[in-house]
Amino acid sequence: MPANRAQAVFEPIPPDIDVPALVEATPNFEFVVRINWAAIEEQGLDNFERLVRLHVVIGGKPLVVEGYDAILEKWIFSERWLRDNYATKTENARNLGTKTNLPLTIGHYLSNMQMLTEQWNLSSFADPNRQRIYLKDIDCPPVWYEKLKEIVPPFLSYLNESTYDTREPLDSNPLGFSSTTGPGIARAGDLMSSLPPDMRAENLMCYIGHEGTYTPCHQEMCGTLGHNIMVEASTGGFEHGKRTKPGSAIWFMTETEDRHLVSEYWSSLLGHDIDLEDHFAQIRAWEAAPFKTYVVEQKVGDFILIPPLAPHQVWNRGTRTMKVAWNRTTVDTLEWALNEALPRAKTVCRDEQYKNKAIIYFTLQRYSKLLSAADENRIDGLKIRQLRKDFRKLFNLFTQVLISETFDDKIPQKKAVEYLPFDSNVTCSYCRCNIFNRFLTCPHCVGNFVNGDEDCYDICMECYARGRSCACISNLKWVEQFPWSELTENHERWWSQILAFSNQDKREEKDRRTALEAELRGLGHRTLAAICQSELRRRPWVDITKPQPDPIDDDVENEEDDERTAKRKKIQRMEKLTKDHGRCHICKTLEPNWKLALCGHCGSNYCYGSLFRAFEMMPQSIMETMRWKCPKCNKICSCGACRRKTTTKPYEPKGLLLGHDTRKVADARSVEALVNFSHSNIGWLKKAGDGSDSTRRLQRHQEEAEMAKIRGAMAGEEDDGIEHANYQGLDSQANVYDGIPIDPALDAMAGQALNNVPSDHLPQVGNQPQQLQAENAMPRFFEDASGIRFEIPVDNPLPSNVPPQEGMSGVEAAPGLPLPMNHMNNNASGSGLGSVNNRPPTSGSFQNGQNRLLVRLKVGRDRIGTLFNRNGDTTGAHRPLPVSHGPIIIESDVAFHNHSAPPAWDQQPKTKRRRGDNDRDYRNRKTPKPRTSDRLEKPRRGGRVNYFEETSDLSDNA
Numbered sequence: 012m013p014a015n016r017a018q019a020v021f022e023p024i025p026p027d028i029d030v031p032a033l034v035e036a037t038p039n040f041e042f043v044v045r046i047n048w049a050a051i052e053e054q055g056l057d058n059f060e061r062l063v064r065l066h067v068v069i070g071g072k073p074l075v076v077e078g079y080d081a082i083l084e085k086w087i088f089s090e091r092w093l094r095d096n097y098a099t100k101t102e103n104a105r106n107l108g109t110k111t112n113l114p115l116t117i118g119h120y121l122s123n124m125q126m127l128t129e130q131w132n133l134s135s136f137a138d139p140n141r142q143r144i145y146l147k148d149i150d151c152p153p154v155w156y157e158k159l160k161e162i163v164p165p166f167l168s169y170l171n172e173s174t175y176d177t178r179e180p181l182d183s184n185p186l187g188f189s190s191t192t193g194p195g196i197a198r199a200g201d202l203m204s205s206l207p208p209d210m211r212a213e214n215l216m217c218y219i220g221h222e223g224t225y226t227p228c229h230q231e232m233c234g235t236l237g238h239n240i241m242v243e244a245s246t247g248g249f250e251h252g253k254r255t256k257p258g259s260a261i262w263f264m265t266e267t268e269d270r271h272l273v274s275e276y277w278s279s280l281l282g283h284d285i286d287l288e289d290h291f292a293q294i295r296a297w298e299a300a301p302f303k304t305y306v307v308e309q310k311v312g313d314f315i316l317i318p319p320l321a322p323h324q325v326w327n328r329g330t331r332t333m334k335v336a337w338n339r340t341t342v343d344t345l346e347w348a349l350n351e352a353l354p355r356a357k358t359v360c361r362d363e364q365y366k367n368k369a370i371i372y373f374t375l376q377r378y379s380k381l382l383s384a385a386d387e388n389r390i391d392g393l394k395i396r397q398l399r400k401d402f403r404k405l406f407n408l409f410t411q412v413l414i415s416e417t418f419d420d421k422i423p424q425k426k427a428v429e430y431l432p433f434d435s436n437v438t439c440s441y442c443r444c445n446i447f448n449r450f451l452t453c454p455h456c457v458g459n460f461v462n463g464d465e466d467c468y469d470i471c472m473e474c475y476a477r478g479r480s481c482a483c484i485s486n487l488k489w490v491e492q493f494p495w496s497e498l499t500e501n502h503e504r505w506w507s508q509i510l511a512f513s514n515q516d517k518r519e520e521k522d523r524r525t526a527l528e529a530e531l532r533g534l535g536h537r538t539l540a541a542i543c544q545s546e547l548r549r550r551p552w553v554d555i556t557k558p559q560p561d562p563i564d565d566d567v568e569n570e571e572d573d574e575r576t577a578k579r580k581k582i583q584r585m586e587k588l589t590k591d592h593g594r595c596h597i598c599k600t601l602e603p604n605w606k607l608a609l610c611g612h613c614g615s616n617y618c619y620g621s622l623f624r625a626f627e628m629m630p631q632s633i634m635e636t637m638r639w640k641c642p643k644c645n646k647i648c649s650c651g652a653c654r655r656k657t658t659t660k661p662y663e664p665k666g667l668l669l670g671h672d673t674r675k676v677a678d679a680r681s682v683e684a685l686v687n688f689s690h691s692n693i694g695w696l697k698k699a700g701d702g703s704d705s706t707r708r709l710q711r712h713q714e715e716a717e718m719a720k721i722r723g724a725m726a727g728e729e730d731d732g733i734e735h736a737n738y739q740g741l742d743s744q745a746n747v748y749d750g751i752p753i754d755p756a757l758d759a760m761a762g763q764a765l766n767n768v769p770s771d772h773l774p775q776v777g778n779q780p781q782q783l784q785a786e787n788a789m790p791r792f793f794e795d796a797s798g799i800r801f802e803i804p805v806d807n808p809l810p811s812n813v814p815p816q817e818g819m820s821g822v823e824a825a826p827g828l829p830l831p832m833n834h835m836n837n838n839a840s841g842s843g844l845g846s847v848n849n850r851p852p853t854s855g856s857f858q859n860g861q862n863r864l865l866v867r868l869k870v871g872r873d874r875i876g877t878l879f880n881r882n883g884d885t886t887g888a889h890r891p892l893p894v895s896h897g898p899i900i901i902e903s904d905v906a907f908h909n910h911s912a913p914p915a916w917d918q919q920p921k922t923k924r925r926r927g928d929n930d931r932d933y934r935n936r937k938t939p940k941p942r943t944s945d946r947l948e949k950p951r952r953g954g955r956v957n958y959f960e961e962t963s964d965l966s967d968n969a
């Protein structure tokens with residue numbers, strides 16, 4: 012992240028906020044659609060399932076099912092019951108202010124909730140020194156799970172294996188199968204259930220919070236569908252002799268299709284990366300946003316369905332709220348995961364806990380059996396047709412996985428591929444994604460855990476293509492977890508099954524290719540495995556036991572040699588350099604050839620860093636292209652020389668990339684050899700004339716979101732047709748690509764179907780983007796944005812010679828930000844740009860003498876102390892000042908109860924990531940390993956999820 016970038020601060024919500032009034036008064040705020048649970052009973056589950064699919068999954072909008080409070084068993088979902096059964100259970104509560112864990116018993120927490128709530132009032136609610144303790148991500152009592160399963164629609168419940176309605180009477184079919192409903196053959200509502208129980212990721216969790224606790228803005232993991240029901244809350248009545256405050260939760264939610272716009276708004280305007288999930292946005296930031304925000308005040312019995320990938324944040328109110336939440340994986344979410352969520356998660360190195368590729372494979376196995384059974388028993392009907400449709404979508408995803416893993420036989424392999432039977436626990440040492448089958452491991456970097464387990468350095472193919480690996484860089488070895496023949500034979504068998512149920516003609520007799528071979532032939536680019544194969548040959552092996560030479564230096568002088576020798580050496584060196592090195596067309600850096608992309612047309616070299624930042628090209632996309640054509644040849648190069656050519660139209664990056672220093676998160680043995688992903692692309696945005704004005708970027712994202720919504724609506728209509736009684740059968744309409752029929756709905760998503768849009772679809776929806784930009788969104792957006800408050804992050808303190816009040820002129824604001832900062836007195840545009848903050852400041856803001864809000868520094872004791880005590884002391888920002896400590900209200904009671912604290916999340920066998928935790932929590936404290944000989948026959952990876960301290964004989968000091 013560039014130094015001195017301003018970031019929007021965390022601004023607490025006052026306890027007296029009137030949510031309905033706020034929604035009424037804010038043009039881009041809207042209530043979420045609510046339906047009553049009784050209406051589902053009335054209209055039938057199949058109809059409700061369709062509604063969820065059209066509104067939440069495809070439509071991407073949130074939905075609330077209300078009224079469950081009428082049927083929740085009050086005595087089980089009660090504070091009293093929890094206390095009676097779990098009072099002494101120890102959990103790690105989260106202290107949101109300090110971002111640390113506080114081990115305590117559930118009983119201790121429940122007893123202190125009133126006190127924790129009492130501390131907040133209209134004058135204290137923004138005090139950063141008070142505790143916000145959130146009991147989040149804790150295990151859900153099994154009784155609660157059982158009770159919820161009885162009332163929640165079965166297809167929505169956690170880990171459900173089938174979408175049939177258990178409440179309907181059994182069919183008389185002797186085999187227990189019925190044609191449409193009833194127990195029997197139907198797709199699963201949560202595909203996590205396809206994995207063997209010990210491989211599943213548990214995600215049913217409870218959240219117990221008091222006034223002022225919150226979850227920062229985030230997306231559900233792996234593109235899954237989120238479910239959250241409030242099962243209990245304080246009523247406002249008396250408890251333990253004291254009056255409580257009624258509990259509820261405020262949700263700020265967005266639509267799936269707006270996610271890129273939301274993300275760009277976050278980085279461009281608020282200065283935060285949404286993928287890091289560590290910022291709870293101010294209400295003003297939501298008000299000023301160029302997208303629609305859905306607001307829910309969730310009360311007991313409100314069951315919220317969260318659309319996949321849609322960013323949202325939650326704020327708890329009152330003495331106590333208790334929620335139960337879970338996620339479901341479906342065919343749609345697997346598509347999101349593979350194509351969007353996982354690549355993003357890899358960028359920031361977020362754990363993939365859901366094992367998406369394994370879920371695809373195991374579900375195909377299960378569905379294949381179900382479909383055979385349906386066939387044998389001549390069962391047909393809506394549920395079977397849905398199952399077939401899902402089977403084929405899963406098959407397409409599996410094809411995608413197999414293609415990426417296919418080796419190029421023409422590239423010779425140095426070493427044999429090692430076989431390690433699949434146990435679902437191999438994770439990439441760099442990005443921590445789950446690895447389904449093939450990956451690379453370093454034979455030189457094997458360490459030991461304390462318990463004697465071997466700690467291998469494993470890297471996924473995507474990471475290796477990006478230039479991520481251990482410091483050895485090359486000489487890694489292939490490992491696979493399934494025999495390749497097993498995977499390809501299953502693939503072929505499932506393909507035959509699809510051909511059979513879609514009544515398609517069998518392949519022509521003379522065509523002996525398998526479905527996978529046919530796909531590969533039409534692929535048109537290199538597979539990911541082939542990229543890794545050739546990069547392994549191209550990248551040099553670094554012997555990490557030897558000291559590394561300094562980077563190349565053009566002017567080597569050696570005083571001891573005579574002039575002639577020196578000259579000769581220099582020439583030799585230059586010859587070697589010209590052979591092994593090249594200069595980047597853009598940044599002119601001399602780099603070894605393996606770090607450069609070579610244009611297949613003009614022969615120019617480009618470093619991958621410049622290609623990534625200036626043209627948003629990932630190394631993988633360049634490496635997979637057969638004869639790569641460079642930006643210069645494509646006439647989009649933005650370097651100084653090309654810019655001067657009239658024929659060139661320099662490329663403008665579409666979004667602001669803040670940059671991530673993933674080396675902090677990745678295994679300590681790691682390096683990034685091709686691109687330093689911690690650098691931002693702000694320099695290129697500025698060159699493109701967009702650096703100080705994010706409007707264009709936001710507008711572009713807005714237009715794209717609108718187009719995506721049109722496509723989504725159309726896909727929904729098609730889907731609607733499919734699932735209706737007048738089902739035509741997809742098979743007759745499916746486009747066949749190279750022998751594999753593709754669901755037309757997928758085409759629509761890929762943007763091709765736009766050409767076939769009936770024209771009457773376009774006018775009303777298509778005009779929206781222009782209207783939004785021209786009149787409403789942008790000008791208002793700037794006015795409102797002037798109310799958002801910013802801070803300079805603590806790691807980038809202000810220059811000490813500049814007084815804080817005026818120092819802001821030297822500070823780089825979030826780009827595009829019409830900040831009330833350096834343009835303060837420069838309000839000439841009249842468009843609201845640089846306008847003075849004319850809204851009444853909430854308490855806790857800091858203002859200078861002219862009653863203008865400047866920048867609020869990081870909320871933290873030192874910073875606040877500094878500001879309060881500054882009084883004309885211009886260097887105060889760097890002097891340690893006396894700090895008034897806030898009341899420490901609750902402490903851990905674990906020692907008192909003689910319990911041991913629960914293991915931190917990263918030591919639990921099934922890791923649960925908590926939102927808002929910072930990267931430091933994930934860093935495993937391992938030191939680089941010295942080289943060991945190839946003493947390993949078969950590395951074991953069973954203990955990979957647990958990280959232990961190193962044994963001393965492997966540490967640096969040994």
Ligand SMILES: [Zn+2]
Pocket residue numbers: 357439440441442443444470471472473474475
């Ligand atoms: Zn990886």
Ligand SMILES: [Zn+2]
Pocket residue numbers: 453454455456468481482483484
């Ligand atoms: Zn290594």
Ligand SMILES: [Zn+2]
Pocket residue numbers: 595596597598599600617618619620621
């Ligand atoms: Zn370069």
Ligand SMILES: [Zn+2]
Pocket residue numbers: 610611612613614615640641642643644645
């Ligand atoms: Zn070229």
Ligand SMILES: [Zn+2]
Pocket residue numbers: 596597643648649650651652653654
């Ligand atoms: Zn150029």
